[in-house]
Amino acid sequence: MKPASVEEAWAALDERGRAAKPIGGGIDAVLYATPETTAVVDLSGVGLTYVREEDGLAIGATTTFTEIVESPLAREHLGGILIEVLEKVASPLQRNLGTIGGTLGSAHPWSDVIPLLLALDAALVVYDGRERRLPLTEYLAGRARGERPLITEVRLPAPPKASSCTFEGFSATGFDVAVLNCACFVALEAGRCAAVRIAVGGTPALAVRMPAVEKSLIGASLDEEAIDRAAALTGEAIDARDDRRATAAYRRVLACVGASRCLRRAVEKLGGTG
Amino acid sequence: MTITLTINGRRTTATIEPGERLSDLLRREGFMGVKIGCRAGDCGACAVLLDGRAVNSCLVFAAKADGAEVVTVEGLEREGRLHPVQEAFLDEGGIQCGYCTPGMVISAVDLLSRNPDPTEGEIRRALSGNLCRCTGYVKQIRAVQRAAAAMKGGGTDA
Helix, strand or coil: CCCCCCHHHHHHHHHHHHEEEEECCHHHHHHHCCCCCCCEEEHHHCCCCEEEEEEEEEEECEEHHHHHHCCHHHHHHHHHHHHHHHHHCCCHHCCCEEHHHHHHHCCCCCHHHHHHHHCCCCCCEEEEEEEEEEEEEHHHHHHHCCCEEEEEEEEEEEECCCHHHHHHEEECCCCCCEEEEEEEEEECCCCCEEEEEEEEECCCCCCCEEEEHHHHHCCCCCCHHHHHHHHHHHHHHHHCCCCCCCCCHHHHHHHHHHHHHHHHHHHHHHCCCC | CCCEEEEEEEEEEEEECCCEEEHHHHHCCCCCCCCCCCCCCCCCCCCEEEEEEEECCCCCCCHHHCEEEEEEHHHCCCCEECCCCHHHHHHHHCCCCCCHHHHHHHHHHHHHHHHCCCCCCCCHHCCCCCCCCCCCCCCHHHHHHHHHHHHCCCCCCC
């Protein structure tokens, strides 16, 4: 069914419970179809396709990756990090179909988008009978408990002046999903780290922030030594496990290299720490 | 359920099964240019233009195409003349075994409709969701360059 409003979409979902799935492009509903899903609620008529400036960026849930990449506003946000990452997600044919809301709703552990959005301190506007705004971290925690509010918008806060964001993904081929990925956000004040967010995904678990590593960097000068230390700490901090893509030990090395590259490039983008 | 969509300029009403994919519907309607390679969105052989953008039709529920405009490779010719991208694929020998060609052509048409003068890198990226399993990509890339030059010379509506 194709509802015309968020309220209508929610009513259709709520009535059917697990039997109904909301879809943007619908890729995952096709690929991971299960017998329990007997209805899909197509959100493309709800009016959630947009990229707007609103204390940062507001991206409608049904906006495709291609539409985000082609948005001048997205290009301006934090040196175009959204473009850098999203234009490499899947293939052009899939980016014309896949939406930001869909990728968050599926929350695949290998997602490159989720660690990036965690580093960007994203919040989601969701609806489950009432509209509310949730930090992405809280949405993901709720999701793990089985909560499925309808995602209507992604909000990215306006970044402070001297800040930058970087991403590193490791995969077997350019088209394959990540063996591990890492995203960092850094804000400097007077040469010292005023804010930092590091998210690592595909461990193979879903991306999470690295609070202990972040804490160790606050107030520090982000020189080679501090970065090396933080990178080593990231390698130890991740919930690394073996799967068919890689061993836990290899993932710890990748996390260390990923964090090191991300932090170095983030500092470089800001003209170095001195 | 019954849906109405436009396929290659013709309004079509079709009865579809729940969960049916657009790629299967299009082949059932006789558009065999929509190739089924992987049914997983990896190979791009089933690419069609959905409301003007190239997508894997195997990843789209047929129901989602209700009210949409779909163009398959069969819909690119005009008055018996092939689209410049199709001409260029012939001229450059980019057809090869032919299986991936419809999808490649659709991706190239989408690219050139938005970027009439792409660099080689942009062409490679635009075709990166279309896999050739028989020969390679050099001739297709040349074909897209040739088509871009031809389309700049004489106007055509993609």
